[in-house]
Amino acid sequence: MGVRQTARRRRGRTTVALLTVAIMGGLAAGCDTGGAPTDHGQDGGRSSAPSSSSGSVLAVKVDNAAAARPQTGLDQADLVYAEQVEGGLSRLMAVFATKLPKAVGPVRSARESDLELLRQFHRPTLAFSGAQHKLLPLIDKAPLTAVPPERNSDAYFRDVGKAAPHNLYLRPQRLMRSAPGAAALTTGFRFGAAPTGGTPQTTRTVRFPSASFTFSWSAERHRWLVAMDGTPTVTADGARVAPATVVVQYVRVRTSGLHDVLGNNSPYSETVGSGKAQVLRDGRVFDAQWRRASAADGTRFTTADGTPVNFAQGQAWVMLVKE
Secondary structure, X not given: OHHHHHHHHHHHHHHHHHHHHHHHHHHHHHOOOOOOOOOOOOOOOOOOOOEOOOOOOEEEEEOOOHHHOOOEOHHHOOEEEEEEOHHHOEEEEEEEOOOOOOOEEOEOOOOHHHHHHHOOOXXXXXXXXXXXXXXXXXXXXXXXXXXXXXXXXXXXEEOOOOOOOOOEEEOHHHXXXXXXXXXXXXXXXXXXXXXXXXXXXOEEEEEEOOEEEEEEEEOOOOEEEEEEOOEEOEOOOOOEOOOOEEXXXXXXXXXXXXXXXXXXEEEEEXXXXXXXXXEEEOOEEEEEEEEEOOOOXXXXXXXXXXXXXXXXXXOEEEEEEEO
């Protein structure tokens, strides 16, 4: 009897120890140590540890439908691309290298032309909400780190103040420990003094089939104030979006082999090749030529005599407009 009682006591102590470990582990898993803004209706599911920045930029596909505005974090991007999507609407790609905002969004789906555009960066991290099923294998094969919500749900959350699908947001610091720095912006862009010449211009409107962007020069801020579809562009915290340089890059926009759920063809903006461009900086517009020899190269902008067209220091917007 003494032996059996001793065995039962040992089994009891072991059970208590195991329960204690399980409870403590569950409490630790439930703690939020990411330091992200408080939100409601956060997506659940598995999460992964933040990846090292490894000198790579973070590119986020940002919704630009009227229901998605005002966006979050757009003013802190180093570079913003605007591209045509289905129905003649526009979508943005915000690229972050020198700083990581607390949140970015709303996040939307990727497009095939994004893969060519992103080849200029060394293994960038792409945050997006999803993609057409035929595009997913191409994304997996591309030289980038693809992080949709199903691969790191802890980095995303839903804003219950907006209706889906315009309410998915990203916490960049749960993907990257730190910003990689300006050296990761391997775009081929040059920054410095403006070239000679140019034409004074204080307002420029760029049109997509079903969207418009107006850039108005502010001499006080020395920036171009953005308006989209006739409404001043501000972020969710009230910051006016104001790039230092705006590029109107005329590209070939062709049909692709992909369609959205409504059957509309997904346009493909070709960013490898050459063509005409206009560079807006310092309240002036400079006629330029653009050239990108291969997808792995950056894009060079030059005047007619081959002089590089430098950008002003600060955020740059690149409008990929049909030639």
